[in-house]
Amino acid sequence: MKSIQRFSFFVLIFCAFYFTACNSGQNNQADNTTDTTETDTVASDEMMNEVVYQIPSPDELFALIKNSGCKFRDDLLNSDKSVYESKAAQELNLGIYAADLAYLAAFEKFQPALKYFAKVKSMSDQIGLSTAIGSEMYGRLEKNITNSDSLLDITNNSYYNVVQKLEESGNGKTLAMLMTGGWIESIYISVNIVDKFDVKNPTIQRIASQKITFGNLIKNLESYKDQPDIADQIAKFEKIKQLFDQIQKEVVDTPANTDTSKVIIGQKSKYIFTKDLFESFKKEIIDLRTQIIKMS
Numbered sequence: 001m002k003s004i005q006r007f008s009f010f011v012l013i014f015c016a017f018y019f020t021a022c023n024s025g026q027n028n029q030a031d032n033t034t035d036t037t038e039t040d041t042v043a044s045d046e047m048m049n050e051v052v053y054q055i056p057s058p059d060e061l062f063a064l065i066k067n068s069g070c071k072f073r074d075d076l077l078n079s080d081k082s083v084y085e086s087k088a089a090q091e092l093n094l095g096i097y098a099a100d101l102a103y104l105a106a107f108e109k110f111q112p113a114l115k116y117f118a119k120v121k122s123m124s125d126q127i128g129l130s131t132a133i134g135s136e137m138y139g140r141l142e143k144n145i146t147n148s149d150s151l152l153d154i155t156n157n158s159y160y161n162v163v164q165k166l167e168e169s170g171n172g173k174t175l176a177m178l179m180t181g182g183w184i185e186s187i188y189i190s191v192n193i194v195d196k197f198d199v200k201n202p203t204i205q206r207i208a209s210q211k212i213t214f215g216n217l218i219k220n221l222e223s224y225k226d227q228p229d230i231a232d233q234i235a236k237f238e239k240i241k242q243l244f245d246q247i248q249k250e251v252v253d254t255p256a257n258t259d260t261s262k263v264i265i266g267q268k269s270k271y272i273f274t275k276d277l278f279e280s281f282k283k284e285i286i287d288l289r290t291q292i293i294k295m296s
Helices: 009-021 045-052 058-065 087-106 110-126 135-143 148-168 172-193 202-222 228-236 238-246 275-293
Strands: 036-038 248-251 267-272
Touching: 087 110, 087 172, 087 228, 087 275, 110 135, 110 148, 135 148, 148 172, 172 202, 172 228, 172 275, 202 228, 202 238, 202 267, 202 275, 228 238, 238 275
Parallel strands: none
Antiparallel strands: 036 267, 248 267
């Protein structure tokens, strides 16, 4: 694998949300949070394709959110008892369970994490990845379940094995579906963490900034748009795309000679995001996530 594969898709998502969002209570002051630092970049097509083909990387993810100030909500998790029969349902919901597992592990919910690891393993088996996550990994996890470092190591190895297996088999379509399910779940968790709308809240700003990641997500899916399952997912994203299109970005304190057509790492900016738009966006995310977890 190329080195960029160490920087996973879910790290991009959770960096955008939990690392900033979970500390928003400390930083949500009217006089200093109008601006946020924009760190999302629009990479070259080649690099973008490498980035968006990723699944969770617990080592980087845990380092960012393990000690965050978020309040854990177990009601945001998909039920570990849900059963999925169709290939599309299995692929999308495996992505959802992978995001849930990362969420549990970040908050050191060890026993639930064990159950969700088992769920991820069983669903991986269902889609032909039985050799990617072996039974011995579950045994190791069970013996070291209260050791966060062991949990990190075992789950991290499992995820990279899944990536490698899918890459070796040339199954980019499954990776695209996994990514889609995981993206939806991470957004779903994030919009539900917000208990009160305030456009200056860094959490709200980070949610708005996901229009960049969303664009990459759609481009990735479109690589397989000739396949019915993928075409169906692209169609379901249309309303979300329309809402993202309404979110405008305003660059703050830009020098007169700055090329505003380019994204500059570290450039301060803010997103114009209204309460009504946020509520509409939240509803669409909840509806889409509900459709996916209720698939047969």
